[in-house]
Structures are given as structure tokens and as C-alpha cells.
Amino acid sequence: MLNDQELLxxxxxxxxxxxxxxxxxxxxxxxxxxxxxGGLGSPVALYLAAAGVGELHLADFDTxxxxxxxxxxxxxxxxxGLSKVDSAIQRLSAINPxxxxxxxxxxxxxxxxxxxxxxxxxxxxxxxxxxxxEAVNAACVAARKPLVSGAAIRLEGQLSVFDSRRPESPCxxxxxxxxxxxxxxxxxxxxLGPLVGLVGSLQALEALKLLVGFGEPLVGRLxxxxxxxxxxxxxxxxxxxxxxxxxxxxx
Numbered sequence: 692m693l694n695d696q697e698l699l700x701x702x703x704x705x706x707x708x709x710x711x712x713x714x715x716x717x718x719x720x721x722x723x724x725x726x727x728x729g730g731l732g733s734p735v736a737l738y739l740a741a742a743g744v745g746e747l748h749l750a751d752f753d754t755x756x757x758x759x760x761x762x763x764x765x766x767x768x769x770x771x772g773l774s775k776v777d778s779a780i781q782r783l784s785a786i787n788p789x790x791x792x793x794x795x796x797x798x799x800x801x802x803x804x805x806x807x808x809x810x811x812x813x814x815x816x817x818x819x820x821x822x823x824x825e826a827v828n829a830a831c832v833a834a835r836k837p838l839v840s841g842a843a844i845r846l847e848g849q850l851s852v853f854d855s856r857r858p859e860s861p862c863x864x865x866x867x868x869x870x871x872x873x874x875x876x877x878x879x880x881x882x883l884g885p886l887v888g889l890v891g892s893l894q895a896l897e898a899l900k901l902l903v904g905f906g907e908p909l910v911g912r913l914x915x916x917x918x919x920x921x922x923x924x925x926x927x928x929x930x931x932x933x934x935x936x937x938x939x940x941x942x
Contacts, residue, residue, distance in 0.1 A: 730887030732817035733765035738895035762884035828863035
């Protein structure tokens with residue numbers, strides 16, 4: 692049940708007919724893995740903690756650098772040099788002491804990633820490189836766990852939901868294959884802070900919809916964001932029957 696403090700803390704979202712008491716209880720009982728606590732993971736972690744997701748598993752092996760602070764809003768100047776996981780735990784605990792925070796401070800290999808994904812109900816990929824996204828996707832397909840994937844660089848962002856519980860849903864590999872673009876990072880190409888904040892906020896929104904069970908998640912749809920012109924475009928994405936990750940021969 693929800694105690695009096697929780698009823699007061701979450702009162703504004705409990706008022707929504709799509710959430711109500713039952714939805715808030717679902718959030719309290721949910722376990723979520725956030726891979727990456729940078730520009731995308733910061734708003735994801737902040738909003739999911741504030742919303743009352745009962746257990747957040749935080750995965751990042753990096754430390755806070757001064758150059759991160761322009762966009763990674765879960766960290767602050769006093770956090771420079773700290774583990775990003777420890778920095779985030781400090782902030783999230785201050786925002787909501789009612790939730791549980793599980794730390795993954797080292798890089799996740801195939802086995803530890805599989806275990807981390809199996810331990811939760813939903814995964815958010817907030818990483819900044821293709822190899823991690825591929826590994827997270829493969830683990831989510833194997834464990835049949837929904838994946839909310841976001842990316843942002845320069846002045847462009849994108850977002851989609853891959854839910855292997857649904858037979859019609861593609862996976863990340865269906866969309867991107869083995870990758871065709873050179874690996875670029877924000878340190879090489881640059882990125883604007885509010886853009887990653889926007890994409891991360893939308894990831895948090897999709898996660899809440901999936902956990903509570905309302906609305907139409909971005910399954911089979913890729914949302915493209917053009918920050919320069921403030922334009923949004925949506926593409927339909929189909930599952931690839933021959934996909935080497937989620938195709939029928941690998942199901």
C-alpha cells in the first residue's frame with residue numbers, strides 16, 4: 692500500500708485517471724535499469740525517481756567530468772571526480788528517499804548485463820555508443836524485457852521503444868543492423884544540453900506509460916527530433932523476420 696507521505700508526494704499524478712492509486716502502486720513495485728547516467732540518463736533518473744518507481748538500477752562505469760555539467764543535470768560541480776553512479780545516488784536520494792537505488796559501478800560484460808536485465812521489468816538505454824546499445828538490445832530480447840532507447844548528438848535526437856513481448860515489435864538491430872555510421876561521441880561532435888534533456892524526458896515518459904500500462908508507446912515507431920528547426924518526424928519501423936537478434940530463427 693501507499694503510506695500517507697507517498698499519497699501526498701505523488702498526488703498530482705495520482706489525480707490522472709490513467710495513473711490513479713493502482714498505477715502508482717505499479718510504479719512502486721517496478722524495477723528499472725538505466726544504462727548510462729549522462730545527458731540522457733540524467734533526466735530519466737530524475738523523473739523516474741520523482742515519479743516513485745520503486746527500484747532504480749543505475750549502471751555507469753564513468754566518473755563526473757567538468758565538461759559533463761553542461762548537459763548531465765543529475766550531477767553538479769561538487770560531483771566532479773566522483774563515480775557517476777555515486778553522484779546520481781546522492782541526488783536521487785535527496786529527491787525521493789522512498790525508493791531503492793541499486794548501483795552498477797563497473798562496465799557490464801555479457802553475463803553481468805544479462806543478470807542486470809533479468810532483475811528488472813524495463814530497461815532504458817541512455818548510453819552514447821553503438822556497441823553498448825547492441826549489447827543492451829540483445830540482452831533485452833533474450834530476457835523479453837521492454838527497452839526504451841534514445842540518442843542525441845549535435846542538434847538531432849531520436850527515440851523508440853522495442854518490446855520483444857509483442858510479436859510485431861522490431862528490435863534495435865532490426866532498425867540499425869550492424870551500424871553504418873562512424874562512431875561519433877558528444878566530445879567529438881558536440882550536443883546541446885536541452886536536446887538531451889528533451890530526449891531523456893521523453894524516454895522517462897515512455898517508461899512510465901509502459902510500467903503503468905496506459906497510452907500508446909513508441910513501439911514500431913521511430914521519433915526523429917530536429918532541434919534546429921524544432922520539428923518532430925515519425926517513421927514506421929517493421930520487425931525484420933531475418934534479424935540475427937530477434938528473427939524467427941532466434942526467437
